[in-house]
Amino acid sequence: MTNTILAKNEIAKYLNSGLNILTFDEINSTNDYAKKLAEKRPDTAILIVADHQTAGYGRFKRDFYSPSNTGIYMSLLLPINKIETDLPTLKACVSTVKALRLNFPNADLKIKWINDILLNNKKISGILAESINDGKNGIAYVILGIGVNLNTTDFPLEIQDIASSITDSVTVNRNKIIADIVNEFFKINHAENFLAEYIRFCGTIGKRVELVNGNQHIVGTAEKIKSDGSLVIKDDKKNLHCFNSGEITKVYLK
Numbered sequence: 001m002t003n004t005i006l007a008k009n010e011i012a013k014y015l016n017s018g019l020n021i022l023t024f025d026e027i028n029s030t031n032d033y034a035k036k037l038a039e040k041r042p043d044t045a046i047l048i049v050a051d052h053q054t055a056g057y058g059r060f061k062r063d064f065y066s067p068s069n070t071g072i073y074m075s076l077l078l079p080i081n082k083i084e085t086d087l088p089t090l091k092a093c094v095s096t097v098k099a100l101r102l103n104f105p106n107a108d109l110k111i112k113w114i115n116d117i118l119l120n121n122k123k124i125s126g127i128l129a130e131s132i133n134d135g136k137n138g139i140a141y142v143i144l145g146i147g148v149n150l151n152t153t154d155f156p157l158e159i160q161d162i163a164s165s166i167t168d169s170v171t172v173n174r175n176k177i178i179a180d181i182v183n184e185f186f187k188i189n190h191a192e193n194f195l196a197e198y199i200r201f202c203g204t205i206g207k208r209v210e211l212v213n214g215n216q217h218i219v220g221t222a223e224k225i226k227s228d229g230s231l232v233i234k235d236d237k238k239n240l241h242c243f244n245s246g247e248i249t250k251v252y253l254k
Contacts, residue, residue, distance in 0.1 A: 003069050003150065003172045006051050014179030017186065020046045026068075028055040030075035031130060031145040037077055038132045038141045046077040049178060056147060058126045059115065059247070064147050065156060065163070072148040072174055076182065080139050085189050087229045089115050089129040090198045092144045095184035096125055097201050100148070103177050104166055110203030113222070113231050113248060117148075118203065121253065122164035124149045146181060150174065199225055204248060209233065213246030222248075 004010070008021045020042075027033055027050040034048055050073045053066035066073050078085060085091065093111050100109055100117075110118045117125035125148040134140035149165040150172045188194040199205065204222045211218045211233060220235035230244040 003170075004174050006049055006178075007175060010175035011047070011049070011179050014176045014183075016183045019182065020044055022046065022048045024048070024050040026050065026052045026054060029053055029057060029145075030073055031057070031128060031143050034075045034077040034141075034143045034145075035130070035132065038143070041140070042077070043079055043082060045079065045083055047074065047178075047182060048077070049074045058128050058145075058147070064126060065149075065152070065159065066147065067152060067154070070152040070165070071150050072146065072178055072181075074146050074178055074181070076144040076146075076185070078142045078144065080134075080141060083189065085142060087195070088142050088144055089127050090229050091188055091194055092127045092129065092146060092185060093117065094194055094197050094201065095188055096127065096146055096148065096181050098184045098188075098197075099177060099180035100125070100166060102180055103173075107166055109166075109201070111198065111201045112251065113202060113204040113225065114229070114245075119164055119166055121251070123162055124164055124166045144185075148177070150177075195225070195227065195229070198229075204231070204251065208252040209248050210250040211243060211246050211248050213243055216246070218243075 006023045008023050011021055030048045030050050052068035053073050056064035056066035058064045097109050107119055112118050115127040116123050128145040130143045131139045132141040151167050152165045155163050207222055209222050218233055218241050220233040223232045223234050225231055230242050233241045
């Protein structure tokens with residue numbers, strides 16, 4: 001692949017506002033690095049980007065395959081006192097979809113509740129939101145980790161059936177796409193209609209799904225997403241179940 005080299009100045013060139021940017025050729029995890037930065041109590045947002053992660057992870061600490069030169073692996077460290085945000089995972093999903101659509105307008109991207117982005121029913125992107133406490137039973141920082149498979153081709157055997165990339169183009173401007181994601185996030189962070197956009201992009205609604213949440217296992221139809229981002233599922237006995245966490249382990253396509 002001949003994707004553009006990650007460069008701080010190039011990312012900054014496409015940003016709508018100033019932002020502290022850190023780039024790495026290799027790192028264990030951009031989210032873990034953001035946690036270390038949070039210990040220094042920065043008062044501005046920081047963007048961490050890596051060409052390759054040796055220990056990238058998603059929800060439930062699952063590995064996120066992060067080979068060099070073929071993807072985007074980034075984290076936003078957001079101080080709550082400066083950049084207040086609610087439902088950050090959902091907002092990051094919407095901003096990532098919108099940014100990718102700007103660059104790949106023919107890609108029919110869908111969100112799988114709550115934090116995956118799919119293309120042709122295969123995962124091409126995942127979002128992980130983590131919080132840092134302020135030591136007083138509050139939250140001081142939110143960390144948004146975003147991983148995107150741009151033109152990765154050689155996936156490990158265990159994920160070949162469920163993972164894919166957004167394009168087979170050999171050249172992608174990663175710096176611009178990273179900036180587009182950040183721009184879209186700050187644009188919708190205080191927007192009142194972002195949830196409507198999340199619902200519009202969400203391919204889960206109306207589908208028959210299986211959801212696991214701890215010891216709970218529910219099969220039914222995904223009815224709607226409530227204002228707090230929770231998912232309502234109607235089981236086969238017409239009972240409604242509301243979840244603000246959990247994982248959809250299967251989506252029935254028919």
